[in-house]
Amino acid sequence: MPESWTGRALAAQPAKTVDPTADTRRRRLTVLLADMVPAARVFRVSQHQPSQTWPSPYTLAYDEQGHLIPLNRAQRVTAARWVIRAYPEANWDEAHDLDLTTGALRPAVQAHPVADGGR
Template sequence: MPASRSGRALAAQPAKAVAPTDAIRQHRLAALLADMVPGARIIRVSQHQPSQTWPSPYTRAYDERGQPIRLNRTQCVAAARWVIRAFSEANWDEAHDLDLTSGTLQSAAGACAPSDGGR
């Protein structure tokens, strides 16, 4: 350790912890999910898996054209849990979409329109 003018060693000072804001956390989460699911643009999260009648974290991923991306069970459950914990204030009785480019979460109710401009 470097010595001070008095000849005694300087004591280590604790580093100042900077608390990340919610926006920083949400962008970090979006970046992690984009790494976990390559090619994904939207992650849709709900607490109701279509094949079950009881609540269960569930995720679907979509690319930039709105085409579904296949997820394995681990990706599906882990992504859903991460998003639900990061956005705990959201009403999880309905599905929500996380945009991986901006890190914003919105209700999936209005996002169900066909992407091809048809009916």
Template structure:
């Protein structure tokens, strides 16, 4: 069985799991109405220790300002909704589809190099 980057096997998602992902994306879109993508990682730029951190980007890829509460809340929600992800790497959550991808994969898909 193929494995993910963190050593866990891929598992087919149920419709309930897909529904939860879309609900999460809708809640985050309500909290950050202009955002199109949220990048989540465990590394805050100013900290040397792991700390949930999120950045929001609009449809053009411009960084949107987040306050500390929005940043931490969004990161924690995404991390708890996707415990199978390898959080040693940054991940992008598409708020339109609810799909979570590693940050590098999201760029390859946009560039058409998938």
């Protein structure tokens, strides 16, 4: 076992597990979300619903022009939970945008504004 400069043996580091099916599941997620809300192009996901002070999964959907698409409560919560579970490594203290055409997840502050002035 390798030793450190103090002469004591180094503690074993846990192996990082790589999930080879993560990309496949994320692609399936974008397909499912597109089926759930056919006109949607972007889902903005957050753990903080605007009207509540406690954490609550929340989703907004936008079309290609950046216009808000109305979702019912079941769609908002279900979509948020699916995206949060598919991307556990993301910092969910801030909102993220999931682009359904590319499958890219990025923080909402880095989201590209739509030319029409939406979002």
